[in-house]
Amino acid sequence: MPDNNGNPIAIHELALAxxxxxxxxxxxxTVPASSITALLGGNGAGKSTTLSALLGFVRxxxxxxxxxxxxxxxxxxxxxxxxxxxxxxxxxxxxxxAVENADYLLALADQRQDRGTITAxxxxxxxxxxxxxxxxxxxxxxxxxxxxxxxxxxREVPVLLLDEPTSGLDPRATADFNALLLKVRDxxxxxxxxxxxxxxxxxxxxRIAFLEQGRIVEDVTATGSExxxxxxxxxxxxxxxxxxxx
Amino acid sequence: MSATHLIAxxxxxxxxxxxxxxxxxxxxxxxTLAAVLSSWSHQRGIAELRMRHQQVAAAAFKxxxxxxxxxxxxxxxxxYRPLGAxxxxxxxxxxxxxxSMFLEGHRQNSANFGDVRQxxxxxxxxxxxxxxxxQVVAPLLLIFLGFGVLxxxxxxxxxxxxxxxxxxxxxxxxxxxxxxxxxxxxxGLPAMVGFVAVVAQPGTxxxxxxxxxxxxALYLALWVVLILLAxxxxxxxxxxxxxxxxxxxxxxxxxxxxxxxxAGAAVPLQNRLQTDVAIARDLRxxxxxxxxxxxxxxxxKQSVLQxxxxxxxxxxxxxxxxxxxxxxxxxxxxxxxxxxxxxFAAQTxxxxxxxxxxxxxxxxxxxxxxxxxxxxxxxxxxxxLEQAETYRYALVQRLNRMEAKNVSYxxxxxxxxxxxxxxxxxxxxxxxxxxxxxxxPSASALAAxxxxxxxxxGLWLAVATLLLTRVTRLLGARQ
Numbered sequence: 001m002p003d004n005n006g007n008p009i010a011i012h013e014l015a016l017a018x019x020x021x022x023x024x025x026x027x028x029x030t031v032p033a034s035s036i037t038a039l040l041g042g043n044g045a046g047k048s049t050t051l052s053a054l055l056g057f058v059r060x061x062x063x064x065x066x067x068x069x070x071x072x073x074x075x076x077x078x079x080x081x082x083x084x085x086x087x088x089x090x091x092x093x094x095x096x097x098a099v100e101n102a103d104y105l106l107a108l109a110d111q112r113q114d115r116g117t118i119t120a121x122x123x124x125x126x127x128x129x130x131x132x133x134x135x136x137x138x139x140x141x142x143x144x145x146x147x148x149x150x151x152x153x154x155r156e157v158p159v160l161l162l163d164e165p166t167s168g169l170d171p172r173a174t175a176d177f178n179a180l181l182l183k184v185r186d187x188x189x190x191x192x193x194x195x196x197x198x199x200x201x202x203x204x205x206x207r208i209a210f211l212e213q214g215r216i217v218e219d220v221t222a223t224g225s226e227x228x229x230x231x232x233x234x235x236x237x238x239x240x241x242x243x244x245x246x
Numbered sequence: 247m248s249a250t251h252l253i254a255x256x257x258x259x260x261x262x263x264x265x266x267x268x269x270x271x272x273x274x275x276x277x278t279l280a281a282v283l284s285s286w287s288h289q290r291g292i293a294e295l296r297m298r299h300q301q302v303a304a305a306a307f308k309x310x311x312x313x314x315x316x317x318x319x320x321x322x323x324x325x326y327r328p329l330g331a332x333x334x335x336x337x338x339x340x341x342x343x344x345x346s347m348f349l350e351g352h353r354q355n356s357a358n359f360g361d362v363r364q365x366x367x368x369x370x371x372x373x374x375x376x377x378x379x380x381q382v383v384a385p386l387l388l389i390f391l392g393f394g395v396l397x398x399x400x401x402x403x404x405x406x407x408x409x410x411x412x413x414x415x416x417x418x419x420x421x422x423x424x425x426x427x428x429x430x431x432x433x434g435l436p437a438m439v440g441f442v443a444v445v446a447q448p449g450t451x452x453x454x455x456x457x458x459x460x461x462x463a464l465y466l467a468l469w470v471v472l473i474l475l476a477x478x479x480x481x482x483x484x485x486x487x488x489x490x491x492x493x494x495x496x497x498x499x500x501x502x503x504x505x506x507x508x509a510g511a512a513v514p515l516q517n518r519l520q521t522d523v524a525i526a527r528d529l530r531x532x533x534x535x536x537x538x539x540x541x542x543x544x545x546x547k548q549s550v551l552q553x554x555x556x557x558x559x560x561x562x563x564x565x566x567x568x569x570x571x572x573x574x575x576x577x578x579x580x581x582x583x584x585x586x587x588x589x590f591a592a593q594t595x596x597x598x599x600x601x602x603x604x605x606x607x608x609x610x611x612x613x614x615x616x617x618x619x620x621x622x623x624x625x626x627x628x629x630x631l632e633q634a635e636t637y638r639y640a641l642v643q644r645l646n647r648m649e650a651k652n653v654s655y656x657x658x659x660x661x662x663x664x665x666x667x668x669x670x671x672x673x674x675x676x677x678x679x680x681x682x683x684x685x686x687p688s689a690s691a692l693a694a695x696x697x698x699x700x701x702x703x704g705l706w707l708a709v710a711t712l713l714l715t716r717v718t719r720l721l722g723a724r725q
Contacts, residue, residue, distance in 0.1 A: 055410065057722075081412040091403030093256070095263045104256055108249050108411035 007032050008158045008190035014063035023049045025214035036191040038201035041211035047194035084155035088164040090148040094137040098147045121150040126173045162193035178204040202228045249413045253421025274387050278379050282440030285375045289334035296326035308677045312670040315649040322350030325682040327630040330621050331445045336377035338622025349638040352578050376437040384433045385469040389490045392473040394483035395422040405722050419718045430466040453693035454619040461615040464703040471710040478717040501607035509596035535574020567658045568650025615699025637682045
């Protein structure tokens with residue numbers, strides 16, 4: 001059993017390669033309960049691979065990884081039962097309505113909720129009530145995103161993983177989503193989000209980690225009422241992306 | 247409710263909300279019901295027709311006036327193969343082999359030398375029977391409904407979504423298997439219920455009916471597993487559909503069509519004309535049993551005279567012409583039996599070869615199983631021919647014996663004005679002739695005949711299930 005020191009997410013010296021291409025190179029990261037960590041990095045920095053490793057879809061070559069003390073590489077099903085995940089490209093069932101999608105997925109996770117709770121979550125995610133019982137076939141990307149957010153929020157699990165969660169949302173919906181995320185954090189959930197959206201991350205995260213070439217190169221924690229120095233972060237992020245691109 | 251149940255229920259919900267799938271399913275059920283009804287009506291019509299013709303033929307034979315017995319040998323009679331109740335489900339080769347025979351002396355008529363194996367599945371596309379619907383159409387519908395059950399999840403990205411809810415690969419595959427299995431049940435049940443209702447005598451035919459039911463259950467279950475296998479292996483639904491259509495074309499259409507051709511090429515069978523020419527040639531060597539002085543039958547004549555201790559046929563206590571007719575019938579029947587035996591042996595060898603090829607095609611296995619249990623296969627046809635020949639030989643020899651005992655030799659060869667009258671025997675002799683009664687095989691024998699097919703399908707299902715467990719383990723790993 002990996003040593004997680006009570007942190008729902010604990011990654012230590014993780015290394016992973018696809019063939020000869022090293023994607024994660026000694027990545028270490030912990031996400032305590034009741035906190036939001038944003039993982040920023042350029043394309044190919046290893047952000048999505050980190051999430052895939054936490055979800056048990058890829059196995060590390062070296063190092064340790066634990067979700068609530070469970071190694072997803074050896075017991076992916078058990079680890080996934082403790083994770084809610086919001087992917088960048090939301091995949092849901094088009095033959096089902098928003099409520100039916102939520103009902104089905106929650107039932108599969110053995111966390112069935114009544115219709116009132118589901119519709120409340122859909123409303124909280126910003127989905128208008130006339131869309132609740134419509135099949136997803138005619139939904140826009142943003143609307144699907146909201147359904148997926150509602151499902152993720154309804155999963156009462158200790159870990160929430162988000163992959164570019166605000167990419168399909170308008171500014172108003174983004175602000176609503178961030179407010180929701182804070183509520184989720186406050187109920188004790190450890191949130192790890194990977195994103196390109198520095199401003200959104202700075203707005204909601206307790207901590208921002210910069211990932212470059214498969215390892216954390218800088219780790220900034222929010223302090224005081226100012227939280228983050230956006231200008232410094234922006235400069236750092238640009239350098240990181242630029243270095244990576246070069 | 248377990249994850250497996252939830253997945254099965256959702257898959258069925260998806261199909262129920264797919265208008266094309268619902269229409270296709272309803273059409274297939276209607277097609278099956280139409281097949282059951284038309285097959286039942288056809289079978290009943292044929293059975294009644296044959297029974298009526300049989301009664302007319304028997305009545306015509308028995309209504310003959312006083313006649314010379316050998317005139318009755320040539321007058322002959324017709325017999326018809328009674329159609330079993332299970333033929334309503336699968337008429338098998340009945341339509342292609344002939345089912346009536348004209349019985350007369352010196353000849354074996356009708357379909358004794360027919361090319362039974364010409365009646366391949368492709369030819370049978372014209373016949374709408376419950377067996378045809380289940381063998382050919384039902385797998386096609388299952389393919390169209392099921393090709394995307396796993397590939398669709400992979401393609402849409404919902405496979406990961408399911409796994410993220412803690413659904414294991416095994417639960418996912420079992421759920422999809424259950425959903426498609428229920429669809430297969432909906433597809434197969436009308437045919438089976440109609441079958442039982444139409445046969446309406448499950449007590450006597452329970453065993454072969456159970457064998458047919460088990461066979462088709464295995465056949466459809468095999469298709470369900472094959473569909474899951476292809477759908478789980480393919481990354482896109484389109485690839486799974488193409489692969490499954492290719493498998494269907496090869497297994498259901500090509501192999502059953504090619505197998506008889508391969509068997510025909512490997513074990514040549516003489517056609518009717520060749521056989522008739524060869525028999526006519528051999529018959530000339532046997533001599534003419536109508537002629538008491540035929541040189542080919544001189545040895546027989548000598549043996550008869552010796553047996554009775556006389557020197558002339560006129561001194562025999564029985565009519566020599568009657569004895570000669572019996573000997574002639576014995577010789578010609580022996581000759582015909584030899585040719586029929588060779589033809590049967592060749593056809594049996596062809597059938598064995600087709601059955602061996604059947605290991606490669608579950609459709610050949612289910613077809614053989616279905617026809618064997620319904621007694622409409624080549625073995626059933628042969629059984630009719632053999633019983634008909636036994637009856638014919640006994641009938642002719644009985645008439646010949648009447649000639650030997652009841653007509654004097656002197657009258658038989660006389661040509662004076664009153665001779666024709668003196669050669670005749672009383673009409674009540676024909677009236678007491680036994681009727682032809684086809685003895686159908688027992689229910690247990692029919693069920694036993696289906697066992698090889700059941701074994702082959704069971705083996706197919708076991709191998710396919712084994713492969714599915716392997717594909718299940720790899721599900722989602724190649725994304």
